[in-house]
Amino acid sequence: MTMPEFELTVRGSIPLRITHSEDVPTSAKFSPNGEKIAICQGTTIILYDVQLRVTESILQTSHTKPISELCWSPDNQCIATASDDFTLEIRHLTYGPLHRLVGHTAPVVSLCYNGKGNLLYSSSMDESIKVWDVLNGILMKTISAHSESVVSVDICPEDSTVLSSGSFDGLIRLFDSSSGHCLKTLTYDKDWKSENGVVPISQVRFSKNGKYLLVKSFDGVVKIWDCIGGYVVRTFLALSEETRALKHSCGIDFLYPSDETLAPIVVSGYEHGELFCWNSENKKLLYSSMGNDNCHSGSPIISIHCRDNLVCTLSLNGECYVWGARFVTTVPTST
């Protein structure tokens, strides 16, 4: 049997204009229903209509410093933003700002909603993770279990009971999202013994069922961890060791093919605008931007988000693309 071939093509690009140095875009996310893409740039949110392919509106947040990440509420009605001004904002798309969440004592780096949309988790350079009550806009819990900036948090949307975090201290931790207790720490014995010391974590992302965790570290290595067993089950290496190393936190995500018999795909971006896709099952490289498309002009791919067969990539220079992924069964020809 021939495996269907994987194709990734640019469907469209979203125009962004960078006028100030503080205007850098940092995060682009599909709405849960797939109708829109929200991009944060500086202190503004840009809403892009995926169907009509137009910029729908530009919303000015109340942040005084740039936003580092945004997150859609599961009901598509709100966008939460985490900013360098130590605060978070929850904004309703129809009614405007709902809450300004104050409590972190350093820039807020990452955030995510739980599956029901009633809790918001945020992580910050103050080394803590905070849990917020979305309805009342109040702080519920502070989880302090890292010794460096916590740069990424994720919660499995289908099972909101476990929260994962990745930190510059090189640790990946799993928490009980209701009690805040640490359930497990994922580290490699070898990571500690490595010559250069700990490798900071750049991003963590749960698999659909929450049993596995996709992790990218600043050495540019992408791994899939078994959360329950606590060991690595897949390692993905791209480029050479020097060119792979990251200065910026470059994006990763899972892409789930609509044909469920096919293995999910790992999509990863790198420092000089390179994009790679692997089959998560057999680690086969399915796509590499090297010598393919001339996208992102060598600028770091800061954010990757997948939904259905679409991939949205955003680089620091303001280039933002929507890609279409598809599998084509090709009949082998004898040429």
Add this chain to the structure above:
Amino acid sequence: MQARLSSLPVWCPPYSKTKKDPITGEDVYCICKKQDTGELMVGCDGCDDWFHFSCMRIPIKYQKLVASFYCPYCQAGITGMDKSEAEEKTVEDETGDAIKVRKTLWKKKCRLEDCYEPCTERSKYCSRQHGKEFLQEVLSKLDISGLNVGESVDKEAFVKTLIQQNDRDDFQSFIRAGQSEFIDKDVPKSLDNQLYESLIANDRKVNELINQQSIIETGTLPKAKERVELLEKYIDWISQVNIKFNEDQNSSGTTDENSSSKIDKGGKKSKKKKGLKTKPKKRICGYISNFTELPSSVDKFVEEYELHKDDGLTTLQSVCIKTRCIKHSEWSSMLLDRYLQEVELAERHQERIQLLLQTRKRQLHIQYYEKVTKKQS
């Protein structure tokens, strides 16, 4: 609530009780335990010791911004606990409850970047002068090159006309700009008619809310009020029936009061009458499932009741005529509560829609103004 204890910062040495230099016998201060050399210090509100700005890692330029200062030991709860609690600063936390904090608090700084003076009351600036400077700076940064306003227009004039367009009035209306009432006012359509049509006039949410508003105003609310009236009318009717009963009973009661109990013999009937005597007021339950139309007139009803009262009927013209009806007890007050609640909830709902409409419009107005100003040539 007790102030939360926190640990000392890494740069702060452990607490020492030393107040005098063991060699010279001079007073020593701060965490560095040195004598006063004239270097700028700040007094702790918790323990009355003095601390160097440099030792506290507070830049000297912030000296006028300290509102209240607590040293690391007081913040960690090591010292200053014996002070009466009333002296401690209270601050409102997120839930609005007052909590006591032993924490250094700061005054708001002037908006001008290089100025470290505290703001004057009800102002964002330390002085009028700095307010002017700040705005001049903002104006200088304003980029109107992309706006289709003609080349000769200078920035200052452009801003001025923009303000005047928004409001025909004067300086007072300028002051109001940025306050909520300003943004709640209808926007001037003329700035961009097309944008107004697409953004505000055709906004789905606004129209939906206006629609809901009119449904309540013309449908729900008057209907609920009408039902309250009808029910009150019926309750009135029932109480008239009950009054009539009592009139009849009383009149008959007074005439043959002495004989009545003797004449009636046995059975339920005599029990009933006895009950009536001790409790002179006779009341029928009066429950009816549909009260929109009144049953026959009071007199007729009572007449009919008198005719049938010995037939063991429980309802007459669909009205429950049991005198002690447990099942329907309190039905009238309950129904009245229900309909009054409907009126109240409808009124509250109306207020809520009003608020939503205002909030939505405010968002649209902000977008409108932003788009107008950003609009490219």
Add this chain to the structure above:
Amino acid sequence: MNLLLQDPFSVLKEYPEKLTFTLENPLRTECLEFSTCGNYLALGCSNGDVVIYDMDTLRPITVLGSESGAHVRSVQSLSWSPDGRYIITGSRDWCVKLWDLNKPERPYRETLFEGPIWNCKWLDAENLRCVATVSEEDHVFMIDFNHETPIIHQIRIEEDIESNKGHVLTCCVNPNFPDVIITGTSKGWLSLLKIDNHQMDNNAFTFSSLYSTKIVNSNIKDIIISQNGDRLAVNSSDRTIRQYAVQMSEDLKFVTVDLEHRYQDVINKLQWNCIFFSNGSAEYLVASTHGSSTRELYLWETGSGTLVRVLEGAEEELMDINWNFYNMCIASNGFESGYVYIWSIVIPPKWSALAPDFEEIEENIEYQEKEDEFDQVGELEQQHELIQAEEVPIDLTTKERYDVRGNDLLRQDFVIPMDYQRILLMHSKK
């Protein structure tokens, strides 16, 4: 998933042990029920409000009927549909209301009786049918909420009415045979009734009696049935809880009801307020007692009938009880304050989770070097092991079907929409 990472001995405890939270509901709570997966707790209050608490934040997230149609008298009974989308409520204001939580601002359907409602239970949630008992009525009512104007059927068995078995006070539905309901009357009659729906006409029903017996000479206050339908408990005002084993043949021609245990408070001779079974085959029975002298819940093992646990910590007499098996919480409302007390399983944090190379041990263990502990493992061998680990197939998408407690994980509570209006309202009032 979460439970898999926790200490298995703590997780697998079969009943809650510790009072962990008190919800200070300002409106006096009269009755309560968790949603199926335990995400929400609905409280029926004495003023007629129904408040739903979010168990994540332990704060109210919605009040039913904020725009129209809230109850105006005490809510006596409430019940979630299994999918968590609907709630039925019965109140002293004579109304049974059906609420769609997608639009909780007003009742989805409602129906008015001619007297206060005692209780209401789902009969067939998919078709929005429920049963209700009404004050001073000799039969149960079936309400078909599938119609714009709900249709009420009287579940009337002529011979029962003739033999004067008293007013029906309570009823419940057999989970194995959803067309069989069990009723209890003011004169101590326990009856099993069958509802037959005629194929031809969706609205025509006939009712027949399967079993009827007088079990006690006083009011039957409450009847509960186990999730698997094999066990029944009857709470009556003679201060006794009677536990029965129920057997029914597939064709319902053969029904036996055998007394297994009686539970009585031999010392104080108190009445029982409310009773509740644990899940599955109901291995445990929990009950609250009447009277201000007791403040505990009693938990018996139903197999042996022995008391195994007393749930302490509440400061007053307890009334209604509800037990959720997903989050293993028991909730009960206090009679005086109307607060809700919640008992749950406390899983202690593992510090070893923070340092993966460490292991927590109960007591000191004499260190003994293992045979291969300091053996040099060849670099190649290690490499080989790692490579092998990377060849094992992984499944990133399929969810676990059951949690370690045996609860169905494919079942999910409906997510109640966020009340954004309330947030805006809160801000405007500041």
